[in-house]
Amino acid sequence: MPRRRAPCHGAISGAPLPPSLLFFPEAPFFQEDLGTLRQISCKRGCLSAVKNDGTVVVWVGAEEGGDPQSHPRKPRRIKLEKNVKVNSVDCETSHLLILSSEGKLSEHSVDFQNVKSEPRLLKGLGDKQMVQIACGNYHSMALSKGGQLFSWGQNDYGQLGLGGKMRPAWVPRRVQALDGIPLARIAAGGYHSMAVSLSGSVYSWGKNAFGQLGLGHTEDKHSPTYVKALEHKKTVFISCGGEHTAVLTKDGLVCTFGAGCYGQLGHNSTRNELFPRFVAELFGVRVSEVACGRWHTLVYVEDLWKVYAFGSGSQGQLGNGRMCDQLIPLPVDFAEKGRKSITEGSASEEKIKVIAGDNQSILLFLKKKNSYASLNQTLARIEEEEIDKWVSDLDSNKIQYKFQCITHSYLSSQDEHFRTSQEAAGINMSAVLLFSDKIAKNPEVCTEVTNAVKKLAPSLRYSANSPEALRVFLILPVILRKKDHQSDSLLSQLAQIILDLETEDRQILESLWSSLDIPFFKDLVDIYQRISRVKIYSIIEQTRNSEMVDTYWNAPSPLLILQVLYEVNSRTGFKIQERNFYVPEVKEMLCAPKLSPTQNFEQYTFQVVIQVPCILDMEAKILLHNLDCVLLNWMSSWPNLSPNIELIVRRQYLVQDTWMCLRNMKANQFLLFFQVCFIGEPGIDDGGPSQEFFTILGRELCAPEAQIFQLFEESHLIWFSSQVPSEEDVHFLIGNIFGMALYNKKIAAFPFPLALFKKMANVPLTLEDLKELSPIEGRCLQAVLDEQYDDILESLMLDFTVLKEEGGCKVSVELKENGANIPVTKYNRQEYVDAYVNYIFNDSVKEQFKNFMDGFSRGCQTKKWNVFLPTELRLLLLGQTNYNWEQLEKNARYNGYEKSDETIRNFWAVFHDLPEEKKKDFLAFLTGTNCIPGLGMETFKFTISDARKEDPDKWYPVACTCNRNLILPRYSSQDVLREMFLFALEHYEKFGLS
Known part of the structure; x- marks a missing residue:
């Protein structure tokens, strides 16, 4: 055989390379014409090739970990059963995986002396159809057509993704944390694993000593972890090296991370990268493909018909004719491969597949119409035209299989699902609703679907913390809308799984809920409101039947989810009305024949309802509050004390006498209901005199001459004065009065704005609150926000200060550090308005409001009052003036x-x-x-x-x-x-x- 110069490092004897292949450094593997190749896998000590006829040819190196080009063994051929062709192969250090065109997976041991030719089907996969495989050094993974990922092998670093520090798994086990996530690609490095979803989310697990998981740290992960740094990158492909990773985005950009000791990250350094970082040298080109070897990386730019290489070149694997490392991507010169087609423009007909082995690089030239990409089978989908046929087919196995595909069958159209994030679920909820309506027409199919959800539910507890993993919680309630016991039970189970999620996961899910269109959000609320009604009714029935109520006083999970949805609704500006959350049955629960306050049911009622105030309308909240007040009064006065305490005051000196009485009272006396006795006026207070007491007291304290509150003439409302009152405890005492009024079911008509009650409920205040209190100031600030012209805004000469009255004079107070020297512009005016509102309502009256709340807590020692919304609390304390x-x-x-x-x-x-x-x-x-x-x-x-x-x-x-x-x-x-x-x-x- 004639020798010829290799395209990269050295000259190696042997036959010319097959017409569809370049191998560098060149190796004496191909002693015969293999014909057209479909796929090649090159790992440590082993190289395998798939021919078009479905045959696998394998070469094994001389020793474990050895270079397959040294002392090569005679190739062995593996052929599957008759009429069964090979789709793809991959290998690890100890065995070779073969995936058939029918999706069956078999393995062959690699002992460096022989390749056992008898195929051995993997146990644990059953009849599942596989579409992708990936092998690391000592572990393997396989992705099923239904979207489930399986892993097996060694697990020293958690590379199997099974959670916890587990022992090796010698049979395939399902990676539960990725159930429900439609995976597009899987990849295995030396001791780490990666997966990419159809919507571009990336998950990583396993060894992380060099940051190869892209998580910003070097801690190993035993479960798939969402790579947040890649959330908005639209990843479509991923490749793992020995200790580094490269990802390819939909826009053709390359990010690398992990070990960089040989320059394999392409950042012109040998530094490790803990976070994904774009390869700047590749900006300006659209990369089509990326492949990671053990310590080097290859990228292919189809538009330019170029391959770039970087990283370790000690074995000539970079194709540059030298044995040195390369820190940035440089093109590989493969024009010497001896094929005229390269120079004759065959690029329009061919596609290059880049393959990076341990210390080898391979370029596989494929016809575009029969490209390597076609080998990667896709996940199953539920097509709209197939739904009717499926509904009529009661094969439970088929339904189980199809249902696994639900999350990736209804992605948003075109590229919208690539924008999946905390702000967008990437799911076509209309299509999900249509699917649910269609299956609802066949009760037997509904039953089978419910059974499928039942099998899926346990794995949802292990979901990775990503928007894609959590959007299954948007889909399943729609699927389970049917009103039957089993669906209700599963919805309750689903609710508990949601409540058990990690805090971060819950926050992501709540963000996804808030992004739903109003009709779908309302449907979700309606579902859990219905289940909550069922739960409440069940509690009432237990009481009627004298059944002992469980002393575990957590509210049922559907009610807690309803409360979470209510809070989401509040944060998004009340997308739907509050009445959608009310559960009317709870009034019956609160109005049930009263048991002794010490018995379980009454305690249970309070404990349950207080956790989910959203289910209560105002009437039910008042019932709850009043019942709790009665209970506290009973407990404080039992068994010998009177339930009442009397305030003896003079009408003409009402304020002074009231302050004296309140200052002398002990905290526990406020748990008693109070009565008022006006000196010189006969009669017993059964409610009338005490209400008069609050009416007169409110009018006297709010009068301008009292100099306690600041009166706003335009709105006729009051607010705390920033001036220090003559009686330092006056705000504490006024808080006492408010607390007593609420505890004793009285009206204290102090003309406060809604802002007070929002502060009491820890609800943030806005410019709208200032508009209510001081319309003139509010309109002026709104004008600042609305002004379109810079010169007009500048002419106002505003800065970050506000005037405060102090000792009869106006003094300037800075709203932020150095505020007097910071002019208000179009760029910071929102900050200025927010700071102004914060000063008026918070900073300027911080001490006064604190004293007020301390007094309020003393006067109303029940905590049930916080079930009221700010608007409800104002109505309850101030009454209303809508006369009819x-x-x-x-x-x-x-x-x-x-x-x-x-x-x-x-x-x-x-x-x-x-x-x-x-x-x-x-x-x-x-x-x-x-x-x-x-x-x-x-x-x-x-x-x-x-x-x-x-x-x-x-x-x-x-x-x-x-x-x-x-x-x-x-x-x-x-x-x-x-x-x-x-x-x-x-x-x-x-x-x-x-």
Whole structure:
């Protein structure tokens, strides 16, 4: 045989290379014409080739770890059963894997003396069809058409991805953490493994001593871990070297990371990289393919018909004719391969496949129409046109198999799914909904699908923390919408799995929920709201049947998920209305015949409901709050103490006497319900005098002359003053008053803005809150945000300061460090507005609000009040002023009268004829306040009684505020009633209530 010069390092004797192959450094493997090759695998000590006829030819080196070009063995041929062709091969140090065109996987031991020719089907894969294989040094992986990944072999560094520090696995085991993630590519390095999803997400696990996992550290990982640094890179291909990794993006860019000791990362250095880093030398070209050898890397640029190499060149594997390392990608000159087709423009007909072995590089020239890429079979999909056929086919095995493909059958169209992230799920939810509707038409198919979900559910606990891994939680509830016991049970199980996710995973899932379109988000809420109703009803039934309630007081998981969805809804500006979360059955639970406060059910009710306030409408929240107050009162007064404590005050010195009483009270006394006794005024407080107490106190404390609050004239609202009051504990005492009002179910109508109640609930404040409190300031700040012209904004001469009144003078306060020297521009105006709002509501009154909340906690020692939304808390404490006098008439009840009686008709005729302010005065005359309770006029009930039954001597109307009872003399004309009204209201004004 004639010798010829090798295309790279040295001259090696042997036959010319096959017409479809270049091998460098050149090796004496091919002693005969192999014909057209389909695929080549070159690993440590072993080289294998797949021919077009489906035959595998294998060469093994002289010793383990040896170079296959030294002392090569005679090639051995492996052929599978008749009519079965080989799709692809890969090998590790100890054995060779062969994947047939039918997806069956067999292995052959490699002992460096022989290749056992008898195929041995792998156990543990059953009848699953495989589409990809990958081998490391001592471990292997296989991807099934259904999307499941299997691994086996040694596991010293966690390279099998099975979780925990496990022993070797000698039969294939499923990598559960990647279940439900549609994988496009798998790759194995020396002792690490990688996978790429159809949407470009990258997962890594195994050895990480040099950062080859791309996670930013050097800790080994025993489970697949999401490579966040590649989240937005749209990865489509990945290759692993001995201790480094290269990824290829959809845009043709190359990122490398891991060991860089020989320059194999291409960054013009020998430094290791812990994070993926773009190879800058390849900017400007669109890379088509990348391959990692043990210590070197190859890339192929199809548009230029060029191959670039970098890294270790000690064995001539870089194809540059030298035995030295290369720190940056440089082109390989393969024009000497002796084929005229290269220079005759066959690039339009051929495609190069680059293969990097241990210390070898191979260029395989393939016809484009029969390219190597076609060997990589794709995952199964549920095609729309096949759904109807599938629904009619009740083969449970087929349904089980098809259902595994659900997550990658409904990716968003075109390239949208490549943008999968915490902000976008990359799933076509409309298609999922259509699929769910179609299978719902066949109950037997629904049952089979439910069984498929049941088998999938356990593996979801091991999901990798990535958006792609978690979007299965968006799909499955839609699939399980059918209302039956098994679906409900699985939805509950799914809810518990979600709750058990790591905090970071939960946050990603919540972000995906927030990105859903409103109809799909509402469907998800409806599903869990329905399951929550079922759970609540079950609890009620247990109580009715006197069954012992479990003392494990966590709320059922569907209710907790409903609460999480509510919080997501809140953060996204209430995409859907709050009533979508309400569970009406909970009122029945709260109104059930009361057991002893010490028994399990009552305690269980409180503990469950307090965890999921979203299921409560305002009426149910008030029920819960009031029940808890009664329970605390009972516990603090039992067995010998009175449930009440009396405040004795003088009406003309109400504020001073109140402060004295509050300062002398002990904390535990606030657990008792309080009564008010106005000195010199006979009677027992059954609710009326105590409400008058709050009404008068609120008016006196909010008066400008009190100098406690800052009054905003335009809005008629108050806010804490930044000035230090004369009585330093006044805000603490006012907080006490507010707490007492809430605990005792009274209205304390201090004209605070919603901002106070948002602060109490730890809800961030915005410019809209300032617009309510101070409309002028709010409009000015909005104008700053809306201004389009820089010169106008500059002419305002704003900086990061605000004026504060101090000692009767205006002083400037900086909103940030050096704020006086920072002008407000279009680029920082949002920061300025946010800082301004924060100063008004937070920084300037930090001490005052803290004292207020300390006092509030003392006055209302139940924590159930935090179930109320800020708007609800304001209504509960301040009442409302949406008067509906016709509704008031409808709500009236009668004692000794009929609605048709003349006195009643005259009464309402006179009442409706009164001026608006007199009607409000009548309401105060009747209840002690002119504000309507928080639930509105619809819930306001009062009674009109016949004076002959109550007090025959009274000739004018009398209001019994404790029970909202109005006493009217019989046979009163309109003129008489009008005179009685005016007399009563005038008499009432003398006490300072109106």
